[in-house]
Amino acid sequence: MKVYGMQHIGFTVPDLGQAVEFFRSMFGAVECLSTGLIDVDDDFMRRRLGVPGQCRIEDIKVLRVGNGTNLELFQYSGDAGADEAPKRNSQPGGFHLAFQVEDCNAAADRLRKAGVEVLDGPTYVDAGAMEGLTWCYLKTPWGQFLEIVSMDGPLGAERNGQPAQWSPVTGR
Known part of the structure; x- marks a missing residue:
């Protein structure tokens, strides 16, 4: 296949x-x-x-x-x-969608100003496999978790020889 x-x-x-x-x-x-x-x-x-x-x-x-x-x-x-809340990320079947944005901090500010429930953050990861990632969770009006992320270059794992993740910025 x-x-x-x-x-x-x-x-x-x-x-x-x-x-x-x-x-x-x-x-x-x-x-x-x-x-x-x-x-x-x-x-x-x-x-x-x-x-x-x-x-x-x-x-x-x-x-x-x-x-x-x-x-x-x-x-x-x-x-x-149908009226049950979406599953939490900690439950089997729970999930979130992540959108890569240019600037996670600016995007979180914009979402908050628009009345979207944005959880604490954004958080910058300064060490380890995800070093260079800024991320923040938010919720849709119906309770589905989403995430916004931005990166200041290749993440720590890629810099340490792991395969690169696909990126919507580069298309590869």
């Missing part, structure tokens, strides 16, 4: 309009695709998507944010657990 790279990350949000507006206004996202209602039967939902049969996809929107992996956002109906 030849793998080219990651094409998209998909996740479910409680309010698709709110999510699209958040990524558009805070990160400059552009909507590339919208499906509208996916009209299929219960068996399709169970067998092809692994969700309860009564669930339906109300809409899917694919967003492009800068030079990186696409975001595929789903809004479902019919799931009794």
Whole structure:
């Protein structure tokens, strides 16, 4: 199998309009695709998507944010657990998305001024494998964790001979 790279990350949000507006206004996202209602039967939902049969996809929107992996956002109906908060990073299945920005400190200030819940930081890593990384966590209006990062050059691991991570800045 030849793998080219990651094409998209998909996740479910409680309010698709709110999510699209958040990524558009805070990160400059552009909507590339919208499906509208996916009209299929219960068996399709169970067998092809692994969700309860009564669930339906109300809409899917694919967003492009800068030079990186696409975001595929789903809004479902019919799931009794839909009001549960997203998992924390410490729980299996918990995750976050990280966006590389030019200046993490300036980006965190901008997000805070826009009313986004930004956790403590940004934090600069001055030693070890992540030396040279500035990072900060934040939360979307629906509680999903995101991260913003900036780097002042290759990280410590790369300077010590490890393979370089892919970068949306260089495209390699």
